[in-house]
Amino acid sequence: MATSAYRGRFAPSPTGPLHLGSLCAALASFLDARAACGEWLLRIEDIDPPREQPGASERIVASLHAHALRWDGDIVFQSRRHAAYAEVVARLLASGHAFHCNCSRKDLHQNRGRHRAACTHPATPPPGASAVRLRAAATRYRFDDLILGSVTLPIPAGDDDFVIRRRDGLYAYQLAVVVDDAWQGITHVVRGRDLLDSTPHQVLLHELLGAPPRFAHLPLLVNAAGDKLSKQNHAPAIDDTQASANLLFCLRALGQPVPPREQHHDCEALLRWAIAHWDRARVPHVDLGVP
Ligand SMILES: [Zn+2]
Numbered sequence: 001m002a003t004s005a006y007r008g009r010f011a012p013s014p015t016g017p018l019h020l021g022s023l024c025a026a027l028a029s030f031l032d033a034r035a036a037c038g039e040w041l042l043r044i045e046d047i048d049p050p051r052e053q054p055g056a057s058e059r060i061v062a063s064l065h066a067h068a069l070r071w072d073g074d075i076v077f078q079s080r081r082h083a084a085y086a087e088v089v090a091r092l093l094a095s096g097h098a099f100h101c102n103c104s105r106k107d108l109h110q111n112r113g114r115h116r117a118a119c120t121h122p123a124t125p126p127p128g129a130s131a132v133r134l135r136a137a138a139t140r141y142r143f144d145d146l147i148l149g150s151v152t153l154p155i156p157a158g159d160d161d162f163v164i165r166r167r168d169g170l171y172a173y174q175l176a177v178v179v180d181d182a183w184q185g186i187t188h189v190v191r192g193r194d195l196l197d198s199t200p201h202q203v204l205l206h207e208l209l210g211a212p213p214r215f216a217h218l219p220l221l222v223n224a225a226g227d228k229l230s231k232q233n234h235a236p237a238i239d240d241t242q243a244s245a246n247l248l249f250c251l252r253a254l255g256q257p258v259p260p261r262e263q264h265h266d267c268e269a270l271l272r273w274a275i276a277h278w279d280r281a282r283v284p285h286v287d288l289g290v291p
Pocket of ligand 1: 119
């Protein structure tokens with residue numbers, strides 16, 4: 001039962017099963033929420049069907065169960081949230097915060113990120129399919145990260161007026177994640193540092209929809225070549241039969257103490273101990289190599 005205003009979430013894309021890197025992100029967001037007596041929600045970000053892997057959502061849910069990472073309430077699937085995204089896009093277009101765009105990547109590169117007048121000041125709605133972009137309000141953005149401290153990031157030219165609905169009609173990750181975080185009342189986003197570059201865009205969008213959450217960006221697990229463990233570079237799926245060993249690995253990677261040996265084989269006991277000893281200040285700032 002939640003007793004604080006803290007509300008966190010884990011929001012995996014079903015592009016493959018969880019690997020150790022995504023399990024660490026799930027565990028950190030879980031511990032940060034539970035240590036604050038907060039809620040922890042699960043949202044499946046199935047917004048981009050061509051990138052998804054059949055059965056991945058079910059495998060992710062089964063892995064979270066196997067590791068005793070229990071969420072509050074029902075799972076939210078972004079594939080069922082299109083009406084909400086459409087409503088926000090229409091609202092942003094009507095208020096002038098967003099515009100239709102038919103520029104190609106090449107056009108934008110040649111024009112140093114500037115849009116043709118046909119995009120920014122259209123006389124008539126553009127014919128056919130067009131992307132929708134948010135009108136950028138800044139070229140750099142500063143925010144206070146709960147792990148990294150003060151972060152200032154440039155928003156690169158060409159990426160400043162960023163896409164919120166793609167030309168093919170699919171909603172952009174940036175839009176869906178912000179609409180859902182706002183709708184679900186998420187107060188804290190604890191996630192991998194691979195998403196740090198998305199944060200300025202998301203904060204800009206959050207400011208139009210309500211108050212932004214606090215962000216905490218975790219170090220990434222990297223392989224011997226220095227590449228992030230990811231589905232793209234074929235990081236192995238976690239073995240659900242080794243759940244407590246996986247949790248111990250992630251606790252160590254997150255700079256946290258580990259419980260006494262007698263609690264090593266029981267995920268529930270291990271997590272209870274880890275919640276009581278969670279210290280966000282111990283999370284390393286540098287990416288971590290895995291053997
Ligand atoms: Zn344009």
